[in-house]
Amino acid sequence: MTPDDEARLVAAARTGDSRAFAALVDAHQQAVRGFLRRFCGHWAEADDIAQEAFVTAWRKLAQFESRSSFRSWVSGIGFRIARDARRSHQRASLRDTEWRAQQDETEDEAPLEDRIALAEAMAALPEEQRAAVALCLGEGFSHSEAAAILKLPLGTVKSHVTRGRERLLQALETRDEE
């Protein structure tokens, strides 16, 4: 989606056009959900938070200033919801297990051991570092976009991404040695 298309859809959605907003959700759900899945570690919970983020964005669309992209803005909303969330993980974990089992049957992109090692290493990262890694390495957001989303200085984000990446690589290598 080009920035012009996005601006047109945002303008239409602001007037209450739900089809325009649905098109925005459709175009950006992958990035927002991908980021939140890596940040939260629980897929079902991440998807719930992503849904909440989009619903909040729809309600607060008048506050969107178009200085950042729509996906950055919604990712920021999702990040703050996820950070503040104090939810039960039990239900989400159960659904995660089912979802992962399905994925394992249909995808063989990465060995399960690597995915487990990565999930564990991600969970062990400090919160802001995990978010920076999930945004920049996971979803290809630029460092500046991540800095705007996380409300952190650019240098801090760069250092989080570098250190986080090192720790993830180390976790994969450690897994090999075991």
Add this chain to the structure above:
Amino acid sequence: MKSEARLQRALAAERAPRRDPSFTLAVMREAEARRFRLQTANGVLRSVGIAVAGSAILVPLAGWAGSDPAGLQDGVLAAAGLIGLVAGARLMAARAGALLRR
């Protein structure tokens, strides 16, 4: 396989699907449900407000009407005139707005 490539593949495995109409639908349904709840709550509050304001006017009016029937007639006529004036003004404003939007 090199660690960097393994990391990229493991990260990619956590990716959400590119298209997911069921997710979009869930978002829109939730948004619609919340809008409906908000509208319903606003409607209830408005009705309660009107009922309270109406009783605040009608209760003293009922007492006064018994003692001064001629005054009541004047009051009713004045209120009807006022309501007609407001309705006319609203109609004109709506038509002017529609013309400007064209």
